[in-house]
Every structure is written in structure tokens, then in C-alpha cells.
Amino acid sequence: MPSTPVRVKVRSLVEGAAQGALLFADVGLSFWGGVDPASGEVIDRHHPLSGERLAGRVLAIPSGRGSCTGSSVLMELISNDHAPAALVLAEADEILTLGVLVAQVIFQRSLPVVCVGHEAFNRLRGQGFVRVEGNRLTLSGRRPQDHWRAMDVPWQSPAPVSLDLTEQDRALLDGAHGKAAQVAMQIVLRMAEIQGATRLLDVTQAHIDGCIYTGPASLRFAEQLVQWGARVRVPTTLNSISVDQRRWRELGVDPALGEPASALGDAYMAMGAQLSFTCAPYLLDTAPKAGEQIVWAESNAVVYANSVLGARTQKYPDFLDICIALCGRAPSSGCHLDDQRLAGLLVDVPQPAHMDDSFYPLLGYHIGALAGRRIPLIRGLEHAMPNLDDLKAFGAAFATTSAAPLFHIAGVTPEALDPNDVLAPGAPLPLETVDTAGLLASWRELNSARDTRVDVVSLGNPHFSLSEFAALASLCAGRIKHPDVVLAITCGRAVLEQARDAGHLAVIEAFGAVLVTDTCWCMVGEPLIPAHATTLMTNSGKYAHYAPGLVGRGVHFAGLAQCVEAACAASAPGQPPAWLHPIVRTESPTDV
Structure with missing residues (x-):
């Protein structure tokens, strides 16, 4: 550790002053699924910081990764005093930055967020104590003995002098369309500034990820927008919420979760969003076309829209998604632009x-x-x-x-x-x-189970498609699952009805499966996962990664047919698939 303080110039993404012991990792962290919003503990069991507590420490990570809901988790942590003292990033991260900006607006609380670049970031490894002030970061071996004090910087509306705004943009910013739209435009412009955008562009539709309940702060944000008269300006769909809104009582969900989670979905519908409740909006009839400019949040949906559909969206953080939907305008940056794709x-x-x-x-x-x-x-x-x-x-x-x-x-x-x-x-x-x-x-990494036992088979992360229902029905036909195994499938309401009309559900329900709509496995816990269950099996790489931290169970990861076999046998082989030993190259990669 340095004997004298070392000062590093940084780019300030959110102003402020804070200090604390350094918590360093050279691996990005998804705050959603990776950090407990109620305690600030790192629960991503694959991450080097697993088990660490963030509160009061200066967290240094290259960037966020994974879920768009990281912004909601960070806002939750700020509101309940379990947030880090400051964030030090190698690269600017919009998801985490946005969570702090919204906390400024709703709770008048904040923390500094700075970007140092990769070279300076790598020098942080092994350091002891960090102080952040504006555009300066100071490293020292231990806490300095001085009378320095931390400071939050209150929310300030951005000055749009560097942006080419239309007359309608300025009307929104001036409050001509109500306070909700005004605050939304302020947040959009602040993010445009961070992204280096010089103008805004029109979007044709939105998909909102902020309807996932991460705690009281997420509900307060949505209800505040409703009180301010929020109404979406473009067709807007909703991601999975945290419960099956029609059946959460029947499924035994604790009202302490069921009531606010359901109320959060209602709040977004009160803003004019459609009742879709799916993490796979690309399966809806409203899926965008190639080249269409959209604002989607939910990490898997963003990637599918950009990569498979050829539509254009950033990986939008929770809360920025609804802000753009309220304005109908997004920063012209990132994957909206040809050269950034x-x-x-x-x-x-x-x-x-x-x-x-x-x-x-x-x-x-x-x-x-x-x-x-x-x-x-x-x-x-x-x-x-x-x-x-x-x-x-x-x-x-x-x-x-x-x-x-x-x-x-x-x-x-x-x-x-x-x-x-x-x-x-x-x-x-x-x-x-x-x-x-x-x-x-x-x-x-994905197979964290310690024995061959299988208590729960988890399917539908992301939500099941009609073709997946057809494949599952074929595998289940004429069979019945083991009585001690829960096999549950999450899906959207629209696809559920398509599967019912196609005759797939009769076969699957005869097999013994449970069907759950509106929510998905990343929000499912007890009692759908029985308290005595120790091991899950899934065909989802996403859920195999998150489940050990989210629900504290070991996981078997395998294909769909193997999941059905495990549901019948209550056990899994626990061995890699045959095709993985060895992989044989059938032809050389294309030269490009």
C-alpha cells in the first residue's frame, strides 16, 4: 500500500464526496441477482466478492453486467442504507449510474459514481482506502486522520445546451405535459449527456423492466410517477412481475411480497402500459421489425431484439425505460446507431x-x-x-x-x-x-449441485414459447412425473392460451406440471420451490447462474429431454453431455 496518498483524475458520472475501505474485483457485477437489495450482501455465488457486504465501502468493479434491474437494486440499497459509499468503475455503466440518479430524484439521496479507465482501475488492486471528491480519487493505506466529511450532491436538472432539442422536447422539459413527463425528460437528458449523445430520436415502442419488485423503493418510484400524472406516449409492454398476479394467493405467496408486487404491476398499467407481464416480448404479436428504433429493458429481451430481430435498442436500465416511454424520445447513441453495432x-x-x-x-x-x-x-x-x-x-x-x-x-x-x-x-x-x-x-460453473437428487425442475427462463410447449408435450406424452418432484413452467399469458388452444397443456398437466404466468423463475421462491428442496434442475443457462444466490439451492443444468427424465426419476446423472467429450470440429470457421 502507498505510504503517501496517490491521487487519480477521474470522470465523474454522479457528483459527490465519499470515502471508505476499498472493495475491489476485476469481474463485472450484476446488482440484480448478484446483490441482496435488503442487506447489500453479494449473493452471486460465481463472483469473487460473494459473501461480501457493500455498505459503507468503496466498490471498484470494471462495470456492471447482466440484468437491467441493477438500477432498481442500487436505488433500493441507497434508500435503505446498505449501498456502497461510492462506485469506482473502469467503464461508464448506465445501469448503475441511472439507479443513483433516480435515488436523487425520489429520495434526495445519492453516492458518487466515477469512471477511471482500465489502466488506472488496474492500479487499484491491493489498495486499502479510497476517497472520492468530484473528479479526483485519492488512494491511501488507511483512513486519513482529518476532519473531512462525505457529501451528497442533490439532483440538478441538466442544462440542455449541448443537445439539439425539438420544440416538443422543450415543451416536455418545461412541464407543459405535466410533472411526470418533465422529470422523465430531465432524466433522459442527463443520461444523454453521460452517453455523449447530441440529439434525441423517436422510438416506436417500449418494454418496461422496472415492474419487477425489488423492495419498497421500486414501488414508491412508480406510484410517484402515477401521482404526477404519468402517461406513456408510445405503445408499452410490461416485463414479468414478481408474482402471478391472478394466482399468487392460491400459490401460497406471502402477502408481504404478493401485495406490493401486484400493486407495482397495477401502477405501470395506470400509466397506460399493456398487461403483458412477460420477459419474452419478442413472442408477442407486437414484436418490432428490423431497423425499428425501440426502448426495451430486460437483458435477454434487449439482446434478442438487437441480435435476432434486428431492431435497435440500448440495454436500457430500469427506470430509464419508463422515462423514455413517457417522452417517446431516447438518446441517439449506442446500438441505435449503425457504427455502434x-x-x-x-x-x-x-x-x-x-x-x-x-x-x-x-x-x-x-x-x-x-x-x-x-x-x-x-x-x-x-x-x-x-x-x-x-x-x-x-x-x-x-x-x-x-x-x-x-x-x-x-x-x-x-x-x-x-x-x-x-x-x-x-x-x-x-x-x-x-x-x-x-x-x-x-x-x-452452471452445475452447482452436490449430489444427483432433483427436487424441482425449472422451465421457462426466459418465458416458454409455443414451440417449447410443443416439444415438452411430446416428451411428456403418456408419462407421469415422480410424485416428489415439482416441475413448473413460467410463461406469458398470451403464449399460455396459444398452448392451450394447440392441445399442449392437457398433455403437460397430465404429466403433473405446474403452470405459472406473469412472473418468471428469477422471482420465484417458496412455496413453489418447497422449503425442503435442496436441488433444482433447469435447461436455462441464465437461471442456472442466478439460482444459487437467489434461492440458495444447488443446480443441475441440462437439455429439455434430460429435465423431463429427471422429473420422472427424481435424480440427474450429474455428468456433462456426451457431445462435450470431445467437441469435434466439423469444418473450419468461415474466413472473414
Whole structure:
């Protein structure tokens, strides 16, 4: 540790002054699913900070990653005094920054957020004490013996002098359309400033992730907007909420969760949002078309919209999504722009022989960790013909370990049918190669169960599609699950009715499955997961990652057919799939 203080110049994303013991990690952290909003404990059991408490410490991480709901969790922590004293980032992170800005507006409380760049960030490793003041960061071995005091900076409406605003933008900003729209526009402009945008653009639709209940602060934010007269200006759908709104009492959910979680969904519908309650809005009839400018939150939905549909959205944080929906305007930056959708990383993938459907979520999870914030171009799957369910599973797992809002698969996804279209001319890119050892390591990360027992089989994260219901019905036909195993499926209401009309539900319910709408596995707990249950099984790479921290159970990860077999046998092999030993390259990656 330095004997004399070392000062580092930083970029201030949220002003303020704070100090504390340094808590450092060189791995990004998803606050949602990775930090307990009620205690500030890091609950991501795959993260190097697992078990640490954030309160009062200066947290240094490269950036956030994973869920868009991280902003809501951070606002919750600020409101209940379990937040870090300050955030020090290698790269600007909009999700975490937005959580602090909304806490300023709603609670008049804040914490400083600074960006130091990768070189300075790497020098923080092993340091002891950090003080943040404005655009300066000071490192020392221990707390200085002086009379220095921490300070919050109150919310200040941004001066829009650097932005090219329309007459309608200025009317919203001046309060001509009510206080909710005015505050929303202020927040949009503040984020535009952080992103370096010089103008705003029109969006055609929104998908709101902020309807997930993270605690009292998330409900207070939505109800405050309703009291201010909030009304969305574009067609708006809602993500999964934290309970099945029609059946939470029947399912045994504690009213302490059921009532506020249901009220939160009602608050967003009071603003004019549609009752959709799905984390897979791309399965709705309202799914956007290629090139359409939209504002979607929910990490898997963002990645699917950009990558598979070719629509255009940032990875919008909770709360910024509704602010943009109230204005109908978004910063013209990031994946809204052509040049920001180009690949920043090449990934060569060997195509395994005789693979099953566990290949794509495992691959997405692995490549997401390799990519970080970079948009990858994945080569080697040109003839694999992944279907939409494969891409959905890949994207959800990719969004769990990556902060990137987009991936390209050469010859598969719409913008990379000719992979040269997503490469900047004359700009060589770093190359990563996926191999058996790396995929096996990722498989072991996802398989945290200590024995072969299976108590619960979890399906529908993201929400089940109609084709997944068809596949499950085929696997379940003429069979009955083990009486000691819970098999539950989460899905949206619209897809549930489609599956019922197609005759799939009769077979699946005869098998013994439980069907849950409106919510998804990332919010499900007891009693749907029985108190005595110790082990889950899932075909979702996303849920296999989050479940140990969210519900404290070990996980088996496998394909859909293996999940049905486990539901019948109440046990799982606990071994990697046969196709993973070894992966054989069927042909060389395409040269681009």
C-alpha cells in the first residue's frame, strides 16, 4: 500500500464526496441477482466478492453486467442504507449510474459514481482506502486522520445546451405535459449527456423492466410517477412481475411480497402500459421489425431484439425505460446507431457432433464471459441452423455474463448473413477460440449441485414459447412425473392460451406440471420451490447462474429431454453431455 496518498483524475458520472475501505474485483457485477437489495450482501455465488457486504465501502468493479434491474437494486440499497459509499468503475455503466440518479430524484439521496479507465482501475488492486471528491480519487493505506466529511450532491436538472432539442422536447422539459413527463425528460437528458449523445430520436415502442419488485423503493418510484400524472406516449409492454398476479394467493405467496408486487404491476398499467407481464416480448404479436428504433429493458429481451430481430435498442436500465416511454424520445447513441453495432471481437466456435439443446445456452454463457462489453461476431455455426428457441436460450445466457447488448452469428443473425457487414473495414479484431476445456469449465460453473437428487425442475427462463410447449408435450406424452418432484413452467399469458388452444397443456398437466404466468423463475421462491428442496434442475443457462444466490439451492443444468427424465426419476446423472467429450470440429470457421 502507498505510504503517501496517490491521487487519480477521474470522470465523474454522479457528483459527490465519499470515502471508505476499498472493495475491489476485476469481474463485472450484476446488482440484480448478484446483490441482496435488503442487506447489500453479494449473493452471486460465481463472483469473487460473494459473501461480501457493500455498505459503507468503496466498490471498484470494471462495470456492471447482466440484468437491467441493477438500477432498481442500487436505488433500493441507497434508500435503505446498505449501498456502497461510492462506485469506482473502469467503464461508464448506465445501469448503475441511472439507479443513483433516480435515488436523487425520489429520495434526495445519492453516492458518487466515477469512471477511471482500465489502466488506472488496474492500479487499484491491493489498495486499502479510497476517497472520492468530484473528479479526483485519492488512494491511501488507511483512513486519513482529518476532519473531512462525505457529501451528497442533490439532483440538478441538466442544462440542455449541448443537445439539439425539438420544440416538443422543450415543451416536455418545461412541464407543459405535466410533472411526470418533465422529470422523465430531465432524466433522459442527463443520461444523454453521460452517453455523449447530441440529439434525441423517436422510438416506436417500449418494454418496461422496472415492474419487477425489488423492495419498497421500486414501488414508491412508480406510484410517484402515477401521482404526477404519468402517461406513456408510445405503445408499452410490461416485463414479468414478481408474482402471478391472478394466482399468487392460491400459490401460497406471502402477502408481504404478493401485495406490493401486484400493486407495482397495477401502477405501470395506470400509466397506460399493456398487461403483458412477460420477459419474452419478442413472442408477442407486437414484436418490432428490423431497423425499428425501440426502448426495451430486460437483458435477454434487449439482446434478442438487437441480435435476432434486428431492431435497435440500448440495454436500457430500469427506470430509464419508463422515462423514455413517457417522452417517446431516447438518446441517439449506442446500438441505435449503425457504427455502434459493429463487432468488437471475433469468436471461433467448433460445432460439436450430436449436440442437444443444452449447447446453445452453455455457449452463450461462455461467450458472454469472453466478450465482456464487446459485441462478438461468432464464426463456425454457419451450417448448424439454430432455431429461434436456440437463439433465445443463447441470448439469455449471453446477457447474464456479458454487458454487451448485441451478438452476431455469421450466416445466421440478420445483420451478419454476410459477416463482412458487421466488421469495420481495415480494423483487425481480437480473436477468442472456444474449446472443450473452456466449455467444460462453464458447464461446471452452471452445475452447482452436490449430489444427483432433483427436487424441482425449472422451465421457462426466459418465458416458454409455443414451440417449447410443443416439444415438452411430446416428451411428456403418456408419462407421469415422480410424485416428489415439482416441475413448473413460467410463461406469458398470451403464449399460455396459444398452448392451450394447440392441445399442449392437457398433455403437460397430465404429466403433473405446474403452470405459472406473469412472473418468471428469477422471482420465484417458496412455496413453489418447497422449503425442503435442496436441488433444482433447469435447461436455462441464465437461471442456472442466478439460482444459487437467489434461492440458495444447488443446480443441475441440462437439455429439455434430460429435465423431463429427471422429473420422472427424481435424480440427474450429474455428468456433462456426451457431445462435450470431445467437441469435434466439423469444418473450419468461415474466413472473414
